[in-house]
Amino acid sequence: MENIDIQSEKPAKSLFVHSMGYGILFGGVLIVYVLILYILEATMSTWASPVNYVLLILGMVLAITSYKKNVLNGFISYGKAFTIGMLIGLFAFFILSIYQFLLYQFFDPGLIDLINASAEENILKSNPEISPEQLDVAMGWAKKFTTPPVIAVMTLITGFFMNLILALLVALFLRKEEKVVNTNI
Numbered sequence: 001m002e003n004i005d006i007q008s009e010k011p012a013k014s015l016f017v018h019s020m021g022y023g024i025l026f027g028g029v030l031i032v033y034v035l036i037l038y039i040l041e042a043t044m045s046t047w048a049s050p051v052n053y054v055l056l057i058l059g060m061v062l063a064i065t066s067y068k069k070n071v072l073n074g075f076i077s078y079g080k081a082f083t084i085g086m087l088i089g090l091f092a093f094f095i096l097s098i099y100q101f102l103l104y105q106f107f108d109p110g111l112i113d114l115i116n117a118s119a120e121e122n123i124l125k126s127n128p129e130i131s132p133e134q135l136d137v138a139m140g141w142a143k144k145f146t147t148p149p150v151i152a153v154m155t156l157i158t159g160f161f162m163n164l165i166l167a168l169l170v171a172l173f174l175r176k177e178e179k180v181v182n183t184n185i
Helices: 015-039 048-070 078-107 110-126 132-144 148-174
Strands: none
Touching: 015 048, 015 078, 048 078, 048 148, 078 110, 078 148, 110 132
């Protein structure tokens, strides 16, 4: 059944199209954020990753609130709110993963070396007694997971699971069920 915007008497924007628009928008916002980190040479900062999720939560809240207000007359079920949140995250992380693939594959392949150097440094910090052979094995495994295609896929996978958790929580707080009054008494 199609939602009709009563004021303009035209079909309301579908949930999928609404979510796709916000997902593309916030995918772009995430890319701009990553570019800023790149310019500031803060790509490997520990604080950088959580900011991605704060931006995603902001996108979910804006999109769900907009759909609830403009299409559903101020009400939204948990399921619809969750669906909007999930779709936004899927689109945003898909766009971000394409950007990351292009960045690591074509624009700045040297970033892979920076990631591997950071991994080696972390291994040595956590286990200063590691033998050179063990370090070589560990770095061999690390290098298998730091190729542009693997980074892009891992962005999608981690993005999916973080998005799942965030969409569940955001939908919980933004849902507003319409109360049905039983007049058959």
